[in-house]
Amino acid sequence: MSAVTPISRVVLLNDFSIARGGATTLVLLLLRLLRARGISVTMIAGDDGDNPAFAELGVDVVTLGQKALLGGNPLASAVNGINNRSASALLSDWIDRNDTPGTVYHTHVWSQILSPSIFVPLRRVAGRTAIHAHDFFHACPNGAFMNYRREERCMRAPLSGGCIATHCDRRSYAQKLWRTARQARLFSAMGRDVPWGRIVLIHEKMIEGFTRAGYRARDLRAVRNPAMPFVAGRIAAERNESFFFIGRLEQEKGAQDALAAARLAGVPLEIIGDGPMRAELEARYPEMRFHGWREQAEIGGLIGKARALVIPSRLPEPFGLVAAEAAASGIPLILTDMAFLADEVVERGMGVACNTQDNAAFAAALRAMAGMAPEAMRGMSERARANGMTLANTQDAWAEALIDLYAELLGAGRPQSQPSSALARTGRERA
Structure with missing residues (x-):
């Protein structure tokens, strides 16, 4: 019987440290919920990490200090969006210096800064990595299985001849071809036979699109997002x-x-x-x-x-x-x-x-x-x-489902109980 490794740290990877949309809002909520349960957290952010909540919560912060794709030089953005070497090097260095058998990695939004390149260093810890699919970008070049030009659903296999030939992007066909190149880089970076821990989907109906893209159903896990009512009572x-x-x-x-x-x-x-x-x-x-x-x-x-x-x-x-x-x-x-x-x-x-x-x-x-x-x-x-x-899930049920998943990736090792005030040092690094 193999030894059970408890969760010692969760590393959250996300383009942004400030909420600009629903996915980053959920990442920051997860961070709070993990810290409330006494779990050490490192946040690796593509931006400058300028969120005061990190210091308040005692979270290690590692920042790339870059801007979103549309916020910089167009040529550099086009190249970095497909293969951000700086992001890959930053993550590789962090893994070299800090990885332990009880460290779990949880990727979130990468399409604006971090790029598919982060999955190259993550291959070394693939079995302890959860990949959160907040949308379809892990499966479909335009992230939605949607033909925006015709405003109809797309049922093509991603990166098939029919997919590449179809002008489905809302901006231009050139943008579609760029996104196709990024998708090819993602599939290459993830590798065909790399044993990733789990890909977390936010609804069961996403499974069909991911299997159409070549993912194995056994590697997919649906965990619905958390919600809270707008008000405590019933609105009449x-x-x-x-x-x-x-x-x-x-x-x-x-x-x-x-x-x-x-x-x-x-x-x-x-x-x-x-x-x-x-x-x-x-x-x-x-x-x-x-x-x-x-x-x-x-x-x-x-x-x-x-x-x-x-x-x-x-x-x-x-x-x-x-x-x-x-x-x-x-x-x-x-x-x-x-x-x-x-x-x-x-x-x-x-x-x-x-x-x-x-x-x-x-x-x-x-x-x-x-x-x-x-x-x-x-x-x-x-x-x-x-x-x-x-x-939906409640916030607590969502957090517990993800923590159970982390434990599963480590061989069912739940985190060791520690007082939250003593768990994480607060710091900030810039690459």
Whole structure:
């Protein structure tokens, strides 16, 4: 019987140290949850690591000090985005100097700074490495199995002849070819026969896309993201009139479809979020209310007026965190029938799904929800409140699932109990 190695340290690798989106927000949450359980953490960040929370939590920080792809020299960005030698060297050096049999590595977002090159040094510790797929970039060149030009799902095998020949990128075919080169570099860096610990998916329906890309099903593990209700009690949706959209104002999120359908249906729509389309949409829909980007606590104060939340994404979202947060607050959902959560929402009576890119169908769903009898609306709100958290993990359940996975990679060794104040030295390195 082999000896069990306890978890001595978790190394989190992520492009950013400050939250710029949902994935980095989750990385920082995981960091806090690990430290709360007395587990030592090292954060290897592609940026400058300027987050005061690291010192507060006693986290070792190793920083590359670079900017995201679109923030620097275009030629250097194109090269680094495929193979960032500095990131690879930094990580290789850290492993040389600090690796122990109880160290677990957990990669997150790498597509903006760190690049596929980080998987070359990680091969040496592959069995102790968990690769978190917050999206499809580990499988598909454009990260979504989506033909953005036609706005339809793609069922091609990644890097097949049909894949390479298809102009599916929202920017240009040249960008598609660059992303194809990056995908080829990723597959090369990861290697065909390297025994990686696990690839963590955020929804079970992602498995098909990953197996189509050549991954083995036995190496995939679905761990749904954590969610918290926006408010503690049930929002009485039956008393409200406003529909809400929460998210980035960019083409694939579908806010433009929600606004057009709301105008056609004659219902009020409130937008929480910001992005490149905001000015255009505000000018086009002056009768709707735009709140801009808001912190979670602020959203809780606004969302109490919601009759329903609309989720009209133009791509098949692997996981809609806002869907679970809203439903668990008692807010029914109207979501695209492409959403991975759509079947569960409909089956559990928490909302409806439709083709949200069909203006008439979307407007009809809005009208139906707006005209629903109070008792029927209350029933849907209560079902959403009761079942919303079945769409996601609680924060504690999510952390425990990942810690169990780490222990599994080490031979079922849970971390040794230590007082959190004595666990990690605080420092910062720059390469």
